[in-house]
Amino acid sequence: MGRTGGVVAALALLVLGACGGAETPGSAADAAAPAAPTTAIGTVEATNYPLAYVVERLAGPLLEVHFRAAGAPDPAYWRPTADQVVAMQEADLIVVNGAGYEGWLKDVSLPTSRLVDTTAGMRERLIAIESAVTHSHGTEGAHQHTGTAFTTWLDPTLLIEQAHAVAAALERTWPEQADLFADHLAALVADLEKLDADQAAATVGAAERPVVFSHPVYQYLAKRYELEGHSVHWEPDESPGAKQWSELEHLRDHAKPEWMIWEAEPQAEIAARLEEAGIRSVVVDPCATPPADGDLIDVLRRNAAALREVYATAM
Amino acid sequence: MNDVLYLAWRYLRFNRGKAAVLVGSIGLILFLPAALQVVVRQGTQALTARADATPLLLGAPGSATDLTLAALYFRPPTLEPTRYAEVEHLAASGLAQAIPLHLRYESSGQRIVGTTTDYFAFRSMEVASGRRFAMLGECVLGASAAEALGVGVGETILSSPAGAFDVAGSFPLEMPVVGVLAPAGTPDDEAVLVDLKTAWVISGLAHGHDDVTAPGAEGQVLERQEDNVVANASLLSYTRITPDNLDSFHFHGDPAGFPVDAIVVVPRDRKSGVVLRGRYAEPGGEVQMVVPRAVIDEVVATLFSIRNAILAVSLGLGLATIATATLVFALSIRLRRRELETMRRIGAPRQRVRAILATEILMVVATAVVLASGLTLLVSRFGVSALRLLGS
Numbered sequence: 001m002g003r004t005g006g007v008v009a010a011l012a013l014l015v016l017g018a019c020g021g022a023e024t025p026g027s028a029a030d031a032a033a034p035a036a037p038t039t040a041i042g043t044v045e046a047t048n049y050p051l052a053y054v055v056e057r058l059a060g061p062l063l064e065v066h067f068r069a070a071g072a073p074d075p076a077y078w079r080p081t082a083d084q085v086v087a088m089q090e091a092d093l094i095v096v097n098g099a100g101y102e103g104w105l106k107d108v109s110l111p112t113s114r115l116v117d118t119t120a121g122m123r124e125r126l127i128a129i130e131s132a133v134t135h136s137h138g139t140e141g142a143h144q145h146t147g148t149a150f151t152t153w154l155d156p157t158l159l160i161e162q163a164h165a166v167a168a169a170l171e172r173t174w175p176e177q178a179d180l181f182a183d184h185l186a187a188l189v190a191d192l193e194k195l196d197a198d199q200a201a202a203t204v205g206a207a208e209r210p211v212v213f214s215h216p217v218y219q220y221l222a223k224r225y226e227l228e229g230h231s232v233h234w235e236p237d238e239s240p241g242a243k244q245w246s247e248l249e250h251l252r253d254h255a256k257p258e259w260m261i262w263e264a265e266p267q268a269e270i271a272a273r274l275e276e277a278g279i280r281s282v283v284v285d286p287c288a289t290p291p292a293d294g295d296l297i298d299v300l301r302r303n304a305a306a307l308r309e310v311y312a313t314a315m
Numbered sequence: 316m317n318d319v320l321y322l323a324w325r326y327l328r329f330n331r332g333k334a335a336v337l338v339g340s341i342g343l344i345l346f347l348p349a350a351l352q353v354v355v356r357q358g359t360q361a362l363t364a365r366a367d368a369t370p371l372l373l374g375a376p377g378s379a380t381d382l383t384l385a386a387l388y389f390r391p392p393t394l395e396p397t398r399y400a401e402v403e404h405l406a407a408s409g410l411a412q413a414i415p416l417h418l419r420y421e422s423s424g425q426r427i428v429g430t431t432t433d434y435f436a437f438r439s440m441e442v443a444s445g446r447r448f449a450m451l452g453e454c455v456l457g458a459s460a461a462e463a464l465g466v467g468v469g470e471t472i473l474s475s476p477a478g479a480f481d482v483a484g485s486f487p488l489e490m491p492v493v494g495v496l497a498p499a500g501t502p503d504d505e506a507v508l509v510d511l512k513t514a515w516v517i518s519g520l521a522h523g524h525d526d527v528t529a530p531g532a533e534g535q536v537l538e539r540q541e542d543n544v545v546a547n548a549s550l551l552s553y554t555r556i557t558p559d560n561l562d563s564f565h566f567h568g569d570p571a572g573f574p575v576d577a578i579v580v581v582p583r584d585r586k587s588g589v590v591l592r593g594r595y596a597e598p599g600g601e602v603q604m605v606v607p608r609a610v611i612d613e614v615v616a617t618l619f620s621i622r623n624a625i626l627a628v629s630l631g632l633g634l635a636t637i638a639t640a641t642l643v644f645a646l647s648i649r650l651r652r653r654e655l656e657t658m659r660r661i662g663a664p665r666q667r668v669r670a671i672l673a674t675e676i677l678m679v680v681a682t683a684v685v686l687a688s689g690l691t692l693l694v695s696r697f698g699v700s701a702l703r704l705l706g707s
Contacts, residue, residue: 079562109450111436
């Protein structure tokens with residue numbers, strides 16, 4: 001800027017400055033005060049049950065954990081109201097699954113500095129899903145709405161990475177509790193590594209034993225343990241239509257699956273008809289919502305047992 | 316002594332025109348430098364306070380002053396925008412909080428500031444009525460902006476096109492007002508605050524429309540191929556975001572490449588700030604990092620040199636005024652020779668007559684000082700608002 005420009009800027013600033021008032025410097029580190037260990041020192045918002053569980057495991061009663069989609073049939077398709085978003089804005093941390101799980105994130109305003117995308121550090125391990133149809137309008141080129149498989153937590157090694165991301169955010173926000181978070185993280189990782197080993201042992205040879213997945217939510221489980229599977233879109237509480245049965249028959253003839261893996265216990269009549277077709281039913285719960293019995297680790301253990309049953313008896 | 320005061324007062328009152336001119340000219344010559352001093356001091360304080368409250372700024376290379384003016388005072392940005400990826404890089408570094416600012420659009424003359432809710436906490440903003448923006452398309456008004464636009468919570472405002480030739484670029488979006496901020500005495504009072512994503516919707520980078528892939532949308536389809544649907548001109552983007560059409564809004568492209576005009580960088584601590592400044596110090600980079608206080612100090616130095624020049628001129632004018640006033644008083648005494656002679660003949664001692672003349676001069680000067688002080692006080696109280704009006 002030349003001398004004249006400087007003078008003009010100075011005069012402009014004189015006018016602009018008159019608009020200003022006294023301010024105090026802002027700070028990024030205005031998080032929480034040192035805590036009394038027995039009371040909640042802050043609040044954390046989690047967008048699915050596995051993440052809420054991870055936060056609770058890491059912080060225990062130190063943090064108040066809100067999982068606002070707990071009552072939704074499927075938190076992946078939950079949409080917060082404006083009031084819920086306002087409440088979430090007040091949290092010290094907002095822990096999200098990422099991988100496209102929170103489709104509503106693009107529609108809401110949350111403080112990015114307190115938003116923790118737990119899969120941001122493992123983009124290369126995420127599984128992309130592309131929609132079949134693109135569209136174009138105006139001067140823009142054709143585009144399609146791509147997606148990403150989001151049930152990352154069904155792969156315990158990914159859940160371990162997510163837990164590390166949560167722990168890092170907790171330590172950043174409450175550094176005085178870093179040792180506690182680290183201890184709890186070690187215990188959680190040990191549990192998940194044990195689960196991973198159990199599931200790996202249960203699924204030996206799974207690549208040669210095709211199954212049917214009732215819903216396309218097992219991508220990470222299948223990838224981790226090399227499960228050979230074909231996904232359909234069946235609901236456990238809705239009788240499949242003729243087209244769906246026909247599709248399954250085609251699949252049975254083609255891949256010869258002996259098991260269908262369900263998100264929840266299917267209706268007895270569906271299970272019976274499947275049984276008649278030579279396909280048995282088993283539940284591997286994605287556990288996106290709080291289970292009626294036990295916690296996430298209990299559910300994942302039950303899932304490991306279910307997989308053991310499938311691959312021990314197949315063939 | 317009362318008689319001296321009385322006679323001086325009666326004289327000034329009788330010659331009120333001459334007295335008024337003298338009081339006005341002396342008062343004005345005292346007022347101008349004093350007012351200038353007050354305005355410069357207040358302006359400088361405000362400038363440095365706003366700059367002090369903004370540790371670092373990141374933006375496109377170019378004039379650091381222009382970047383600082385845009386980010387701190389929401390002036391129309393003159394630099395090219397930088398990419399949102401820079402915000403992500405800063406956040407990922409863990410060294411600082413990064414608050415993006417998008418400043419390209421206005422609503423009836425009020426700057427639309429696209430940012431995140433972090434900005435509210437950073438500037439310690441208080442919502443006087445309503446709430447912060449929470450959903451795409453919502454806006455929060457600064458106190459002065461609400462007054463200027465004549466709207467409140469529950470009403471709507473419309474974004475303006477970016478310019479006369481911007482017939483197809485920006486998106487005239489109708490935005491519901493969900494909150495009005497308490498007055499802060501800062502440029503934030505003049506702002507229309509929206510989520511950064513809403514600013515991108517206005518700029519056309521995101522939009523919502525009917526689902527052309529759905530059955531029944533044939534009227535809006537120009538061509539349907541196996542894996543692509545081409546919409547015709549009847550497919551219009553929504554001009555208001557509602558709960559019903561919110562899901563249809565989508566971004567075209569990777570948001571990492573979307574524009575932001577400036578990034579407020581709040582280092583976690585002093586060391587982080589030094590590290591960041593070192594990282595962005597390389598000349599010729601895609602972005603520049605500036606310290607607003609340093610930029611403002613440079614501009615304030617220019618401001619002081621202007622003030623000093625004006626003060627020097629004022630001093631010259633003051634001396635000329637004093638000389639003129641002295642001449643006026645001297646001529647006045649000469650014109651009043653017969654009057655003064657009469658006073659002496661009826662028994663007034665020479666000292667008494669001199670006292671009357673001195674009192675007249677003192678009364679004029681004292682009145683001028685009172686006038687100048689009053690005007691300076693008014694400037695210190697209301698000059699800021701007047702300058703704000705001039706600046707807007």
